[in-house]
Amino acid sequence: MRKAVAVLLGASVVTTLALVSRAPQSDGQPRQEPASGEQGSGEVVRGTLRYETESGEDAFAEGVEITVETAEGEEVETATSDEDGQWEVALPGPGRYTVSIDPDTLPDGVSLQDEDRATLTFEMSPGRSRAVLFALTAGFGGREVASGFERFVRLSVQGIRFGLVLGMAAIGLSLIFGTTGLVNFAHGELVTYGAILAFIFNVTIGWSILVAAPLAIAIAALTGSLVDRGFWRPLRNRGTGLIAMMVISIGVGLLVRYIFLFQFTGFPRGYREFTEQTSWELGPLRIVPRDVWTILISLIVLLGVALFIQRSRMGKAMRAVSDNRDLAESSGIDVDRVINFVWAAGAGLAAFGGILHGLSQEVTWQMGFQLLLLMFAGVVLGGLGSAYGALVGSLVVGIAVEVSTLWIPSEFKTVVALSILVLILLVRPQGILGQAERVG
């Protein structure tokens, strides 16, 4: 048992060391940088005024007046944005401030997306710099120009992309449950781990993402295998109950998540490549090439996984262990080896999902935890324990979550996923593809 803890500690130390290289201080996104080394002084608020033109290209608003006031209404400074749309105001100290934009100084045809958000309030902690962003739109309502049908198509495609990424990340969650009975509440951290590893290789070291991603996935798979061998297997062997293991997994998740926050900081950051792309127009569809590639790559990977599970010896063994562990063991399958493989593959796929998600969104310290809640919805919907279930369920959740924004504000996306989760538990607790069994 000592060994298990030693490995856990070792793993966290390794993670810490790996991340000590920390984040680069200039990755072209000044709005997200903490002003390190300036403790207690030099609080700065800044922002970039960016909008999308009709043709889908990025443009910057120059000469816009931004006024910063203290909570008492005293003016600190009025800044004017430069040709890159950037503005910056040095603050007298930490505290609460308001920033207002003067809509009359915006370039012709550009307006605020939400008229009520012309004045924003923020809290400044000591020694930090932070970004305040105003959502701008070109033309009247910008994206609103798209017809209902067009928006439906675009959101469906976004949903498919998101669902595929979610499914890729969730396969491991479902397979680990299937083979060991453990719901791994730290699975989301494997997603973040992959995304951050790729970020370190891509941005901190500067390799191409095409090198960084496979390397990160390989390291994540190796980590998954080691964590199983050094930590979970000893726990299983000493007969630790499933309930206790779930509590342990959530403790591991908490520990690792805050190590990420500590090292990666709370600021979201993007990868170095494929971030700013011009959309392709295909009929009613408008999509950036990055998303097309994400969908294609996910499809290929998932097809490969399906073939592997269906055809290979290891795949068959995995299904056998999921079905009935004792029977599988007595027919000569090395159950520990199968579980270890599932951990490695699951971790690798989770990391892959994390990197793809980080490419289309941004990398944050708790992206995995946020995805985990959606993964749960997908996995339970599809049927806990089945790889295909995880896929089908995640796809449904991904599409539902994206398309729902047609009717409800996008901040309630996750509520949609939870409603699906609760509904499916009421109606068909074993999920779409799960086998009915008496559970109570």
Added chain:
Amino acid sequence: MDWGSIVDNSISQMFRPLTAVFALAAIGLNVHFGYTGLLNFGQVGFMAVGAYGVAISVLEWSVPLWVGVLIGIGAAVALAALLGIPTLRLRADYLAIVTIATGEILRLTIMAPSFRDFTGGSDGLSGYNDDFTDLNPFSSGNYGIGFLKFNAGATWNILVGWSLVLLAVLLVWLLMRSPWGRVVKAIREDEDAVRALGKNVFAYKMQSLIVGGVIGAFAGMYLVIQQGSTIPGNFTPAQTFYAYVALILGGAARIWGPVVGSMILWGLIVFTEEVLTGLVENDYISSDLISTNQVAQVRLMLVGLGLVLLMIFRPQGIFGDRRELMLGEQ
């Protein structure tokens, strides 16, 4: 470094309102996890509905505070029903999944700009606790013994908080020595056996979820009433696990376990934080390695690590009885 003041602060933290808040939350979890074997990973959700139930009803509908508290309790019961009805007939993991998701989604919903007028968004709410501060019988001045001195407001907060804790302890004690408590503990040990005896297991689990949830809601209500403001930052998913660590540290399925656990946990947290801050400020640890802002992040790492180590090496905590915990083979 001033070791005297560090020790004083750590000890006085053991009596401060925040410690009482987590003692209450952990008592609620004890009913769920310790006695009934329900895996509730979203105790923070109960705290949040209680807190916002009070704050919103007082501010929006101008009801007296005590009516607000009743509404908070009602909200907790409703949440327990929402969580329990789909999951309590199923395996334990489903409740865990749904509770952790609901806890986080409640927080996101509270923060949503669409509800800003109602919930105050990320700025939160304040100005609903006048009824509570008006009741304060202490005139200004300091109360206490030795270094354990608190001003009038804090003394009132502490008195109310620990009275609530004692009431909750009494309630749990009475419940657990009643026939109801025996059934609930039997469900934890062997659900099928209880069902075979003709008990309605689902109903008992539901009642247990409601009792523990309402105690959790009291933790949230007390937190925001004594604090005078309600902000979403008080209801992050990690809060649930402070309560778990407190519960397991003290000893699950023990009447005083969560109370003692919460006191030790918060004493330790303040002690380590002050030592760390002292080390950073006096340059024993380079501030490049860890800034004072990051000390709070280290706290959460330690909470996670503590949970793992406790569950592995001493799942019964300080006072618990290993045989009383459902930690063997399922």
